[in-house]
Amino acid sequence: MTPPVKAAVFGTGSWGTAFGMVLADAGCDVTLWGRRPELAEAVNSTRTNPDYLPGVELPARVRATTDPAEAAAGADFTVLAVPSQTLRGNLAAWAPLLAPDTVLVSLMKGVELGSAMRMSEVIEDVTKVPAERIAVVTGPNLAREIAARQPAAAVVACTDESVAQRLQAACHTPYFRPYTNTDVVGCELGGAVKNVIGLAVGIADGMGLGDNAKGSLITRGLAETTRLGHAMGADPLTFSGLAGLGDLVATCSSPLSRNHTFGTNLGKGMTLDETIAVTKQTAEGVKSCESVLDLARRHGVDMPITETVVGIVHEGTPPLVALKELMGRSAKAERR
Numbered sequence: 001m002t003p004p005v006k007a008a009v010f011g012t013g014s015w016g017t018a019f020g021m022v023l024a025d026a027g028c029d030v031t032l033w034g035r036r037p038e039l040a041e042a043v044n045s046t047r048t049n050p051d052y053l054p055g056v057e058l059p060a061r062v063r064a065t066t067d068p069a070e071a072a073a074g075a076d077f078t079v080l081a082v083p084s085q086t087l088r089g090n091l092a093a094w095a096p097l098l099a100p101d102t103v104l105v106s107l108m109k110g111v112e113l114g115s116a117m118r119m120s121e122v123i124e125d126v127t128k129v130p131a132e133r134i135a136v137v138t139g140p141n142l143a144r145e146i147a148a149r150q151p152a153a154a155v156v157a158c159t160d161e162s163v164a165q166r167l168q169a170a171c172h173t174p175y176f177r178p179y180t181n182t183d184v185v186g187c188e189l190g191g192a193v194k195n196v197i198g199l200a201v202g203i204a205d206g207m208g209l210g211d212n213a214k215g216s217l218i219t220r221g222l223a224e225t226t227r228l229g230h231a232m233g234a235d236p237l238t239f240s241g242l243a244g245l246g247d248l249v250a251t252c253s254s255p256l257s258r259n260h261t262f263g264t265n266l267g268k269g270m271t272l273d274e275t276i277a278v279t280k281q282t283a284e285g286v287k288s289c290e291s292v293l294d295l296a297r298r299h300g301v302d303m304p305i306t307e308t309v310v311g312i313v314h315e316g317t318p319p320l321v322a323l324k325e326l327m328g329r330s331a332k333a334e335r336r
């Protein structure tokens with residue numbers, strides 16, 4: 001009998017824990033790594049993660065540790081689920097502990113500030129593991145819904161399709177349906193930019209704008225994401241798939257989305273500091289809007305919605321002023 005696939009999940013927040021459940025339900029033995037001993041202890045003794053997924057019973061195959069070496073040992077898949085801006089520092093400490101042929105899997109939807117690197121690029125840069133052993137899981141996967149075992153589809157992307165297929169098998173359950181894709185650039189960009197568009201839609205909702213505004217922001221947001229992706233060598237069709245449109249629709253419609261909620265609070269008139277104070281979890285778009293705009297400028301791509309979000313979040317532009325500027329841009333043909 002072949003032994004169960006072993007997975008380490010670094011990050012015991014909402015998505016790390018929920019994806020750990022998916023892996024366990026698919027038959028993997030899962031070790032979660034977390035910083036805080038009391039949380040690891042709670043996972044092991046109560047089979048719950050009271051801080052991030054209260055009330056959800058974790059499968060018996062999920063356990064937790066604060067020892068990164070223990071988590072990493074012998075892992076077929078090493079899953080990374082910490083906030084994007086903390087990845088480089090954390091991974092530098094974990095890199096020497098990684099199992100020799102492990103596949104590194106990013107669950108993160110951000111772009112690094114300063115370097116403008118996607119998370120798979122940061123992983124390659126820090127660990128020197130080749131791109132063919134680095135995969136990404138993305139798509140419309142709100143952690144709370146997955147933890148309730150509500151149905152969702154997802155994308156597992158890797159430049160080596162056979163690696164994507166192995167990961168697909170390791171996380172396929174009756175409620176979680178992963179599709180493979182080899183367009184890692186497109187899949188990662190879709191996940192990171194949808195957070196920025198989610199902020200924009202949240203701001204619009206908070207301002208009391210209607211569903212026409214929402215539909216317009218989602219569609220034009222997807223257009224600017226696709227423009228950036230095309231300039232960076234992604235397949236434009238990726239953006240009409242789960243990593244693009246799928247995730248955008250889920251994020252922009254759901255009160256469970258932290259980015260959407262963050263934007264809504266800003267749109268209602270809360271200051272950035274007030275909004276940060278009431279946000280308990282990672283809203284990647286808040287920082288990544290700046291690195292996405294950085295990427296856009298490096299590639300000479302116009303991203304007006306992203307620019308508007310940066311203006312509101314980081315430059316103190318009042319939402320009403322930003323709206324007027326966005327609507328007042330010069331007239332264009334839709335596809336240019």
Ligand SMILES: NC(=O)C1=CN([C@@H]2O[C@H](COP(=O)(O)OP(=O)(O)OC[C@H]3O[C@@H](n4cnc5c(N)ncnc54)[C@H](O)[C@@H]3O)[C@@H](O)[C@H]2O)C=CC1
Nearest residue numbers: 012013014015016081082086107108109141142143281282
């Ligand atoms: N929650 C969701 O529905 C989904 C989240 N994601 C992505 O997954 C990534 C992780 O997000 P969540 O788990 O939702 O965030 P979270 O805020 O629920 O949890 C973050 C985890 O990282 C830990 N952490 C925070 N700062 C750290 C540091 N400096 N070093 C080490 N650990 C640190 C926290 O203690 C916590 O365990 C993000 O990139 C997010 O965009 C992707 C899909 C769905």
Ligand SMILES: O=C(CO)COP(=O)(O)O
Nearest residue numbers: 139140141142257258259
């Ligand atoms: O990525 C997500 C859903 O796919 C989660 O979105 P938030 O990070 O905005 O909560």
